[in-house]
Amino acid sequence: MQTIRISEISNYADQEVEIKGWLYNKRSSGSIKFLIIRDGSGYIQVTIIKSEVEKELFEKIGEIEYESAIRIAGRVKKEKRAPLGYEILLKDLQVIHNAQKDYPISLKEHGVGFLMDFRHLWLRSTRQNAVLRIRAEIIKAIRNFLDQEGFILVDAPILTPAACEGTTTLFETNYFEDKAYLTQSGQLYNEASAMAFGKVYCFGPTFRAEKSKTRRHLMEFWMVEPEAAFVELEENNQIQERLITYIVKQVLKNKRAELIVLERDISKLEKIQIPFPRLAYDQAINMLKEKGMQIEWGDDFGGDEETVISQSFDKPVFIHHYPTKCKAFYMKPDPQRPEVVLCADLIAPEGYGEIIGGGQRIDDYNLLLQKIEEHNLPRKDYEWYLDLRKYGSVPHSGFGLGIERTVAWICGLNHVRETIPFPRMLNKIYP
RNA sequence: UCCUCGGUAGCUCAAUGGUGGAGCAUCCGGCUGUUAACCGGAGGGUUGCAGGUUCGAGCCCUGCCCGAGGAGCCA
Incomplete structure (x- = not known):
């Protein structure tokens, strides 16, 4: 048999x-x-x-x-x-x-706090199984797509000597006699790899020691970060459009049963087709003001603003040309309007918020040095990064896609904690 | 760090300041098509912790602990 x-x-x-x-x-x-x-x-x-x-x-x-x-x-x-x-x-x-008779998770209702304490057993339930199968399909689709498009997997280190972007809080650890930090982005290393391989991506965990406690945040999350030489802003956006539509198409094709278990409205995913709308930051501000929100040019968008924008479209929407002061030091200012940068964030529909942050990087040595100084970053830690602008610097762009937020959107979940097997949350690292 | 809500049976939740209950789970019994099966019965409680007010506190007050949602920050 x-x-x-x-x-x-x-x-x-x-x-x-x-x-x-x-x-x-x-x-x-x-x-x-x-x-x-x-x-x-x-x-x-x-x-x-x-x-x-x-x-x-x-x-x-x-x-x-x-x-x-x-x-x-x-x-x-x-x-x-x-x-x-x-x-x-x-x-x-x-x-x-024969199991002990006190299996804690019944098929009746439980609160999230209780279920998270038994996450190691909760994984066995139909819904959690469906979510994590879709996560695996999404990751497979991402890698297939990038490999097909000629990107090479070149991973960035997890242990880093200093802040990649110098802004958010980092998890600190001992590195023999020195300090080291868990990475919050592979992007700067990706730029070095892109100058060696042309088109690259890294895929791995990312750590943020921010005390964020919302449905969109985890302390440890996974991110895929493609980076390509000779690619400027619009081409960078087109890669993202193709990637996102490919991911959705593969999930619809291979994980339809799981979407049904999750009672996902599949018709909303079927609308995800190229092209995605593009909204300049200036337009977005006007749109938000028309809807009665208190916001001024130069303010960054919070969760509420992202939700309003994303609910106005039935596809992901690019918000581009943010004010320079809102974005990281390495973002390339628009030569025509240096008060904005050549960047674009991709906001998922249905109120899921930002799933991609990306843009074109500064390729001029002197401008990059100036920005490092303006941001009070220790120059010696960035000498290697400056070197990239000394030896064959070219226009280049990249982006970072948050896996958990993408899974939450595609699965129709209202919190990212169920999109990763063992979420690391504020004050919670068990099991 | 801040704001809001919450903590009562193993779980999910009720209970006007006046004898702490229900559904599920467990145990016993019944049922030949159940879909989170159903029906009958039983057991199960230091109401998060420490004080205070009151004749009397699960309920009101103070402090602390824990959880949930959100803000800031971000993917």
Whole structure:
């Protein structure tokens, strides 16, 4: 008899199969019992009819606790009433490990705080399984897309000697006799790699020691950061459009069942097509003022502003040419209007906020040096970065895509904490 | 760091300042098509902690702890 995974059950109609997994739920009606088995690839109902199995086996089934590891054998039966279209008629069952009877997560409602304390077990539930499968699909799509477009994976270090951007708070750690910091962006290293490989990206965790406590923030999150030589602002935006539409297309194609589990409105994802609207910062300010928001030219956008903007479009929208003072020191000022920079953030629809921050970098040595001094950054830490403008400097651009916010948007979740297996949150690092 | 809301049974929540309850989970019983199954019964409590007001506090007051949402900052 063949051991199969639940996800491939449709290939085995009317055959006898074996499945190894865990008991997800059980129901009993006297002479008929139902077990829901999960094996990591899916969930399937197993039906046990008293008159068709040995008495000893039928009685044993009532004693199996939730989440016990079991091995079942039975015949795959087409069944209209089953969610997958199939169920299994039990022939035999072995308990590999009978779980303790106090499994904390029932199928009834629980609060988020409680579930997060049991995150290691919560991962077993259907919704969490769907979210993390979609996360994996998104990451696969990103890497496929960038590889196809000729970008080379060149990772940036996690341990860094100083602030990459010098602004936000960093996690500090010991590095033998020195201090080191966990990276908050691979971008500066990416610029060096781009001058070596042309088109590169890094993909890895990023750390921010900000005491942020909102649905959009984690202390540790994952970011993909492409960077390309000879690419200017508009081409940079076009790469992002193609990337985002590709990600959405792949999820719709390969993870539709998971989107349905999450009750995601799929029609909203189907609208994600090139081109995305572009809104200059100046226009965005006017738009927000017309909607009655208190904001002046030169203010950066907060969560409320992003939400209002994103709800005005049914696609992601680029906001470009922000005031220079709002953005990082390395952003290239517009030669025609130095008070704004050649940058663009991509705001996801449905109120999900910023998922990409990107732009063109300063390629002139003297201007970069001036900005480093204006921002009071220690020049000696940036000598290597300045070198890139001494030896074959070219126009170049890049962007950073936040994985968790992208997953939250595509899954339709209202908080990023469920989009990563083990979220690191303010004052919470267990489990 | 600041603002708002909350903490009562294992979980989710009720309870006018006057005898702390329900649903689920657990245990016992019933049911041949259940989908978070259902029906009957039972057990289960130092109301986050420490003070205070009151004849009497889960409820009012003060401090602290913890959680949730948000602001700032950002992806």
